[in-house]
Amino acid sequence: MTTTIEAPPAGEHRPARWRLVPAIGLGMLVVLGLALSAVDGWPANWNMNLRNPIDDFQSWIIDHKTDNPFWKFFFTPISSFIEGSFNTLSDQLKLLPWYALALIAFATIARTRKWGSAVVVGLLMLFPGAVGLWNPTMETLALLMVAVAICIVVGVPLGVLAALNHRFGSLIRPLLDAMQTVPSTVYLVPSILFFSIGRVPAAVAMVLFALPPVVRLTTLGINGVPPETVDAGHVFGSSRRQLLFNVQLPQAIPSIATGVNQTINLGIGIVVxxxxxxxGGLGQEALDSLRTRSPGRGLVIGAALVALAIVLDRIARSFIERTTPDPGARQPRWVAPTVIIAIVALVIVGRAAGWLDFPLHWGVKWADPFDHFLTWARDTFRHQIAWVNDHFVADVYLRLADFFTNALAWPVIILAGAALGLWLKGWGLAGFCATSGVIIGLTGFWTPALQTTVQVLLASIIATLIAVPLGIWAGRRPRVERVLLPVLDALQTVPSLIYAIIFVYLIGVSMVPGGIIASVLYAIAPGIRVTALGIKAVPESAIEAATVFGATPRQVMFGIRIPLSLPALIVALNQVLLITVSMVIIAGLTGGGALGYEVVDAFTGNHVGKGFEVAIALALMAMMLDRLTQAFAVRFQPPAATR
Amino acid sequence: MIDVSHVWKVFGGGHPQRAIQMADQGHSRADIQAATGSTIGVRDVSFSVQRGETFVVMGLSGSGKSTLIRCMSRLIEPSGGSVGIDGVNLLDMNDEDLRTIRRTKMSMVFQHFGLFPHRRVIDNCAYGLEVQGIPKAERHARAAEMLATVGLTEWANHYPQQLSGGMQQRVGIARALVLDPEILYFDEPFSALDPLIRRDMQNELIALQARRPRTIVFITHDFAEALRLGNRIAIMKDGAIDQIGTPEEIVAHPATDYVREFTTDIPKTKVLTASAVMRPGQALGGRQVAATTKVAALIPLLFADAAPLSVIDDDGHVIGSVAREDISHLLEDEAR
Known part of the structure; x- marks a missing residue:
């Protein structure tokens, strides 16, 4: 039997030649722009003046909170519900005997028979109390619990709906994408507009920011249920309800639990x-230690937050593992009730006896030596630090920022962005970039946005230069990866503000501690991770083939591994960029100026209208960077299998 | 029992009827896809299955056999035709009736077992009873009984993924049998198993059928399996049926070159019977053999004695004769 194999059309993954034209055009535009440098910055009167209507709206809300039905029957009940649950929860948590949560955490993990991990988690739960941060930690925990509960109650049904109804699914997917791209700062703005200042808008912002993973992973879990089991469910005559509750949801639970875990992590990320x-809570403590310049205390607060994060993460993971049945780990029926009764009894006894205060106290002892060390380092290396900082700010950052804001005319920048979008993907992306650029200009924050872009690019370049080689190394050597992973975990769980607090103490107020160092430290972890994953995902057969044909290790690295993992490297860049954008507010808190300063000013001065303008600029920047890098990654993807 | 009549399944595209029309006019799959964006999954398939018969649908991957059985159980909605179960068209049923017939009359065994990983073996087995609202004690008792017949009593409280592939499929079969259905659909049930286990399972299925015959539609891509299990076999290609017949008819008289390709590697002496190779007519003396005797069993007789054998039917009438030269071409084929 002979068959002729027809080649399918080669596909469009390589750009058509005409798309190179814009690239050449781009070069010409840059030259033209330099010539046009007579054009000043963004025209001052081209402003959509968003802040006035929004500020007016805010005053209107304040005046009509009690009589407008929308507030009376919608926002106010939500607000009082959140407020009420938070107060009850945090009061109850504070009334627990000091060992109660540690016992519960220990018992939860111990169900999976990971005794070591259970002991560590129990001890970690004691840590915030031991360093005298029990009450703020409980406030933060209560806020997180309220926010995560809302995320589950809202997110799981949405996710189920998105999985079962494809139209709804395709409707909310781009929305979820956008929600996950936008930096967390942006969510604070509408929250304070609708819910004023306090726990409630904080919880609302947390919910908005942390919701997408629950929805997404519920959908993923339901769609990932093996189709044969769904068929089996049908064949045995299940009703739709029975199918959902007996077959689909139970099998989706590990995925949903993973989503909840991610949601908790995102929630913790926005605490500061x-x-x-x-x-309030630990976040407020962290801000206070920035204001009082107490890096040691900041570090202890950061450690308490990390401890809380690890405890919650391990508890969530224990539920993920738990739902993968393993009768080897089944315990006799009496164990669970007995343990629960024992814990409840201990809690009641402790509460009656009033054992609320921690028996140990080593808070300050930890902070002081660290402060002493930093003071010593600052004084000893004062000149070196100042030299590096001043040169970086003056010769790198300010020159670049000046080039973008003054030497290049604004139309050139917008056209260049559009050309890049056209080259990488097509007219859609080009249009998106151009429109976003114009809208950013119209918010009145053109110059700060450009300065922020320069900071973001600088931090991203530095982070990528560190992350990619380390990621390649870790991807090649499992032992390196094993050592590196816990370090990366730690880097990512410490609230980014803590880095900024430490380096502000060392360097002083400038764009370097927050805008560069904290951003880089925060962004390298995912950068390394994604790079290592990409390197590891290179098929072994390709490497064996290259080796058989006599390639040197160097040729294997640069001819096979790196090209094949290029899309992953670009995804790493994408992650780094998005994280540095999310750090803009941290930079603003520590002297980075630009958009970060403006947004901090909007919050501290309660200028909601201004906050909206900055948030829009920030959101659009993030979305542009995201889409451009995604398009970049797609272009380097080898064509997908067509048969 | 089951009457499949002009069943079509068209995937994708907005106008299945147009695709069906084009297919009727003899356009190829590729042409139809280009013109309408639709793929033809099942193309005008008709056959009927007798009560207690094992009907095997054999085809390679992409031939539409899995789609066909999903149309017959209405897991996917056919684009046209009818599937009659005891004279009632399954495709006309509303959800409620469909559910009822699924709960009482038909059941299915899946290629990758389709077991629920979050339920213990016993609860998997009892699922069909559970959705009907049968109390736990009763459904567990019935499920345990079924597990005993497939030899898995000790595994009742394990989770399916802790069992070997063969054991998992026994659970799948037990789960289907718990309902005591008249109709059993098998969607390549043994393809995921290794060859030795596959053989065991085939034997068990044959034994099960001998004990209490059910109406079985069995999908496979393995021609040898089709020959072993099927009372009749339908061979599918490109969504349509190339030939329907008993194993012997198909091996002796393949209708198309496509069917012939499957039969070339089959040891024909083990499939064909005396009636297929005999010369009809009078006896020429010699020993008598039954018409249903496999050719392989004739060989020693023919070589023990040069005289041709007389072939007799069920009633003992002589209906023809077989001589050495009548089977020589079969032996040559096999020696090749």
Whole structure:
């Protein structure tokens, strides 16, 4: 039997030649722009003046909170519900005997028979109390619990709906994408407009920011249920309800639990900046230690937050593992009730006896030596630090920022962005970039946005230069990866503001501590991770083939591994960029100026209208960077299998 | 029992009827896809299955056999035709009736077992009873009984993924049998198993059928399996049926070159019977053999004695004769 194999059309993954034209055009535009440098910055009267109507709206809300039905029957009940649950929860948590949560955490993990992990988690739960941060930690925990509960109650049904109804699914997918691209700062703005300042808007911002993973992973879990089991469910005559509750949801639970875990992590990530709008708790403590320049205390606060994050993460993971049945780990029926009764009894006894205060106290002892060390380092290396900082700011950052804001005319920048979009993907992306650029200009924050872009690019370049080689190394050597992973975990769980607090103490107020160092430290972790994953995902057969044909290790690296993992490297760049954009507010808190300063000013001065303008600029920047890098990654993807 | 009549399944595209029309006019799959964006999954398939018969649908991947069985159980909605179960068209039923017939009359065994990983073996087995609202004690008792017949009593409280592939499929079969259905659909049930286990399972299925015959539609891509299990076999290609017949008819008289390709590697002496190779007519003396005797069993007789054999039917009438030269071409084929 002979068959002729027809080649399918080669496909469009390589850009058509005409798309190179814009690239050449781009070069010409840059030259033209330099010549046009007579054009000043964005025209001052081209402003959509968004802040006035929004500020007016805010005053209107304040005046009509009690009589407008929308507030009376919608926002106010939500607000009082959140407020009420938060107060009850945090009061109850504070009334627990000091060992109660540690016991519960221990018992939860112990169900999976990971005794070591259970002990560590129990001890970690004691840490915030031991360093004298029990009450703020409980406030943060209560806020997180309220926000995560809302995320689950809202997110799981949405996710189920998106999985079962494809039209709804395709409707909310781009929305979820956008929600996850936008930096968390942006969510604070509408929250304070509708819910004023305090725990409630903080919880609302947390919900908005942390909701997407629950929805997404519920959908993923339901769609990932093996189709044969769904068929089996049908064949045995299940009704739709029975199918959902007996077959689909139970099998989706590990995925949903993963989503909840991610949601908790996102929630913890926003704890510090949510304190800017009144979240209180550990976030407020962190902001205070920035204001009082106490890096040691900042570090202890960061450690308490990390401890809380690890405890919650391990508890969520224990539920993910738990739902993958393994009868080897089944315990006799009496164990669970007995343990629960024992814990409840211990809690009641402790509460009756009033064992609320921690028996140990080593808070300050930890902070002081660290402060002493930093003071010593600052004084000893004062000149070196100042030299590096001043040169970086004056010779790198300010020159670049000046080039973008003064030497290049604004139309050139917008056209260049559009050309890049056209080259990478097509007219859609080009249009998106151009429109976004114009809208950013119209918000009145053209120059700060450009300065922020320069900071973001600088931090991203530095982070990528560190992350990619380390990621390649870790991807090649499992032992390196094993050592590196816990470090990366730690880097990513420490609230980014803590880095900024430490380096502000060392360097002083400038764009370097927050805008560069904290951003880089925060962004390298995912950068390394994604790079290592990409390197590891290179098929072994390709490497064996290259080796058989006599390629040297160098040729294998540069001819096979790197080209094949290029899309992953670009995804790493994408992650780094998005994280540095989310750090803009941290930079603003520590002297980075630009958009970060403007947004902090909007929060502290309660200028909601201005906050909206900056948030729009920030959101559009993030979305542009995201789409451009995604398009970039797609272009380097080898064509997908067509048969 | 089951009457499949002019069943079509068209995937994709907005106008299945147009695709069906084009297919009727003899356009190829590729042409139809280009013109309408639709793919023809099942193309005008008709056959009927007798009560208690094992009907095998054999085809390679992409031939539409899995789609066909999903149309017959209405897991996917056919684009045209009818599937009669005891004279009632399954495709006309509303959800409620469909559910009822699924709960009482038909059941299915899946290629990758389709077991629920979050339920213990016993609860998997009892699922069909559970959705009907049968109390736990009763459904567990019935499920345990079924597990005993497939030899898995000790595994009742394990989770399916802890069992080997063969054991998992036994659970799948037990789960289907719990309902005591008249109709059993098998969607390549043994393809995921290794060859030795596959053989065991085939034997068990044959034994099960001998004990209490059910109406079985069995999908496979393995021609040898089709020959072993099927009372009749339908061979599918490109969504349509190339030939329907008993194993012997198909091996002896392949209708198309496509069917012939499957039969070339089959040891024909083990499939064909005396009636297929005999010369009809009078006896020429010699020993008598039954018409249903496999050719392989004739060989020693023919070589023990040069005289041709007389072939007799069920009633003992002589209906023809077989001589050495009548089977020589079969032996040559096999020696090749």
């Amino acid at each position: 900046i949510a304190a800017l709008i009144g979240a």
